[in-house]
Amino acid sequence: MSMSNVSRFIARRVELMRSSEIRELLKIVGSRKVISLAGGLPDPQTFPKEELVRICSKVLMERGDSALQYSPTKGVDEFRYELIKFLSNKGVKVSKDDDLIVTTGSQQALHIIALTLIDPKDYVVMELPSYLGAINAFRLSEPNFIGIPLDDDGMNTDILEVRLRRLYAEGKKVKLLYTIPIAHNPAGVTMSLDRRKHLVELAEKYDFLIVEDDPYSSFTYEPTDTTPLKSLSSSGRVIYVSTLSKILSPGFRIGWIVAHNDIVKEFEKCKQSLDLHTPTFTQYLSAEALRTGIVNSVIEKAKAIYKRKKDVMLEALEDYMVPGCWWSRPVGGLFVMLRLPREDMNTSEMLLDAIEAGVAYVPGASFYVDGSGANTMRLNFSYPKEEQIVEGIKILSNVIKSRLQ
Template sequence: MDGYSRFASKRTTLFRASEIRELLKLTEGKDIISLAGGLPDPRVFDERLKDITSRILEDQRDLALQYSPTAGVTEFRKTLIEFTRDKGVKLGPEDDVIVTTGSQESLYLIARVLVDPGDIVIIEEPTYLAAANVFREHGAVFKAIPIDHDGMKTEILEERLRQLKSEGKKPKLAYLVPTCQNPSGSTMTQERRKHLIELAEQYDFLIIEDDPYSFFTFEPLQFDYLKTLDPNYRVLYVSTFSKILAPGLRIGWTIAHKDLVRYIELAKQTVDLHSSTLSQYIAMEAIKKGIVEDTIERARILYKEKRDAMMEALEEHMSSLATWTKPVGGFFTMVYLNVDLDTKALVNEAVTKYKVAYVPGESFFPVTKKKNTMRLNFSYPPPEKIREGVKRIATLVKEKIKA
């Protein structure tokens, strides 16, 4: 390892470098088309954020630059509850909210509060890589349930739960991105959502509903949030301003039963005391002034256009080489090559020779490790780069098939 491994805690052996962050380092500042990252298009960022920030610093400086409560600025927490309700998430009288440093911190704190080494955590496959890393770090044992265009296959989940029960085991937690999933862009049907909630009741586990993308779907979708369908406070609803305002603010939130929120608050006290007070004031004003709604509308239009560009390019260049998911929202599509090529082994060549980057799919499949897959991002690059990037990937794959 390195010169300090003898000092490092055992926990560090569970750390995994995020492949995406490593790749971003490789592509930074170079003439490479990156379909690897997951950045918002900066054109969605609202110009008025500048004025709001100056106004806050003029009128409320003493508060906005000060330490604030661990669970979040009180007025902002009220605003967040209203905002979440306005978006169609039904909340119960026992629900409470905590503000976190991005939704990534929500996931981390939830894992810290709920997951002991050896606990079974149900995940989708493919799943959001950075969430899998959080649960792994806490010693979770994954049970992976495959997804299709309609989200997690709950009939398979049911079989798995029955099997676990027969072995005297049960999961503690299920982690899902049920709407506009990362990395597939799929959305769970209403029937499967209801089935999942029934199973959580029957087999007594909690559910994390991670929801960064549902506010800007590319087509009108009919669904109820898992939180809405949840009669007994089993769902922890997690969301973020990263895609609907600006990721640099690092503001996310979790809504769950107040007893769970209290645990999360205690965990947060030792992690970072509280999330940025200034960012909370900015996000609160952005909601009140309609800036978040305007950002959402820009996001919907812009990302739909780019999703379409990616779908067309895949159709044109990859139809004989692969299948891929058809995202109804979010930032990504997952590509499944028809041939048995390890995309991880090819990525360096893709970057150096073909000047295109993607994320090898393997780590989105923490259990089954599907190597012939890749995640492609369409939110950041302009449509012409998306087309060119896909064309280059197709050329690389064709070359490898011939070889």
């Protein structure tokens, strides 16, 4: 039989793996002269290259035999120890009933959570909009998604409460809720402390787990209470996920989960079958980067750069964007959401025109589990240079204008 069509060999689950629009885009964008406002890449200026050269040779000379070896699935002990110290300085409570497992990026943490906790048809609550990578990871477990809208104070927990009441009256039960409470991707908002407390109460009352994804709380641009849900709940039902991707290097692929130790035991079994363990060498380097304060200095430097770039993007939008468009004013994170003037406009359909004109973004529909958001897009300001941000917004405005005519 011919191998020109291999579909008969492909597992059914692959149909659920929608290739990330971001990654597809980056492929095109990388091969053309296009200003990318698409991905969520850190500014390479923030990479501590010289410090890492020093650390690399120190780790290899002093700990090479261990650093180049296999290591425990849960992570290298000295890295886990440094991480717990770092988290407690950030106000993330790791209680005596909790445990920490290192993951290969926080994307793997989301995958492990999906594989370990979500069965087909389970009810899973997501924000509208939510992080595309989480939607894609959870989708593989074939849940029923429930979308709850966001506003400037984060997920609207009153709407959530009404939905929960209705579901429970119908005999249905939510298993898990996923949120990015601080400096949301893509919405740029932070959930108010009152709502965070309300959410924790609802999780108690309706007996569901909360997955708190926290890659961006180091990047808040206004005075913000960043108390994590993990520290507001004492019952062990919050699963805290974070990463070194934006505060050291995404190339290291280092993330982690803090959760009740009985749940972490299940995560450990799952991770073992995925990749045995996260690369030992980058764990040793990360331990050293945390211990010697390198991570803290990256955070300080990156936060100043991103705050400035955020302001540049907002000014460019004020100066050049087509009247009638709405955009978010992020209080944290790396993204601005833009909404086009008309409901019937579709940013996915407009994307090729934009790329031809020289700018890329991520169409908004991919962030909404309820199929809405087609006239929105996500714009990144951390990676492009300041002059590219201005140029990119000018080009984008012209593309939108020509669609409106």
